[in-house]
Amino acid sequence: MEYCVNDRTISYQPENARQWGDNVVLLHHANDLTNNTAMASSGYTIEKLFDAPLADIFQAACRSLLQRCWRKAGIVIPDNFVLDQYHTLVQDFTSHLAAVEHTKLIEVSDFPVPIAFLETRVSEVVGKKLRVRNPFDNQSIFHFRVVRPNSTDNNPLHRDIWLEDYDNCINLYIPIAGSNEKSSLIIVPGSHHWSESKIERTIGGAIMNGMKFNVPAVTAIDGNFDVVRPDPQLNEVLIFSPYLIHGGAVNLQADRTRISLEIRLWEH
Incomplete structure (x- = not known):
């Protein structure tokens, strides 16, 4: 698979x-939470998150929670540590995977602010x-996604819906540190309306x-397509x-780790 972002060609194999998909548009058989919204056509939008002072409380609590997670993984965190310098502490892939085990599948009881604020x-x-409750398994969880610069920490291009427990929801990407036009999530606008046969x-x-991902990866797209990197x-x-x-969001920065909080919501 090959695509261009930040004037640079990215590829993976x-x-x-x-295999090519069937001639079916999965969104036509779903509860489309983008329908009748500003993101109906493109499939995404960038919005303000919280009012002050909740925004500051959220950022500080994210920092504290991340540091606790990393310490559980055995990482020594210096005083006044800057989050986007994570890669200076964790330089090999094995240690990074050990840290990831502590920054995923976090219960919403540990969310940086009461989860009702986000849901509202x-x-x-x-x-x-x-x-934030998945009707498939009744889980209420979130993750921190940590992508070191010029690494293979990111997952490939994919649709979440290819995993059966992620249908009928809406996804959130919340930047925490090091997220910008060279590192943020990559999106193919409008692709939620595509047939699987494409x-x-x-x-x-x-x-x-040698690494196994849960979700299948896009390996080819029939026809022209655009790739964008929204910069919340x-x-x-x-x-x-x-x-x-x-997905496919390789971090093209030279010296900053990108950290985001990722969470999903379903209609209640």
Whole structure:
């Protein structure tokens, strides 16, 4: 798979077999939470997150929570440590994977602010009452995504909906540190409306560089397509459809780790 972002060609080649999809638009059989919103066509929007002083409380609590997670992984955090310098502490992939085990699948009881504030804000944008609870397994969780500069820490391009437990929801990408036009999430606008027959993907979770991902990877797209890198700022949130092709967000910065908080909501 090859695509261009930041005037640079990015490519990856999963090791497993691949196939083209069926002639079906998955969004047509879903509860489309982007419908009748400003993001209906593109599949995403950037919105303000919290009012002050909640925004400052959120950022400080994210910093504290991340440091606790990293310490559980055995990482020694210096005083006054800057989050986007994570890569200076964790330089090998094995240590990074050990740290990731502590920054994923975090219960919302540990969310940096009461989760109702987030649910209310995103419900306002979507125009429907939402909550952070997956009806598939009743989990209420979030993750920190940590991508070191010029590394293979990011996942490949994919649709979340290719995992059965992520249908009918809305995705959030909240920048925490080091997120900018060279590192933020990559999106293919409008791809949530595409037929599966337009996309070739791996059979099963992608295998790349010996690492197995849960989700299949896009390996080819029939026809022209655009790739964009929305750049939400601190106290902004990127809201997007799980039916949208996204990911593949290699961090092209030289000396800053990108950290984001990722969480999903469903209609209540």
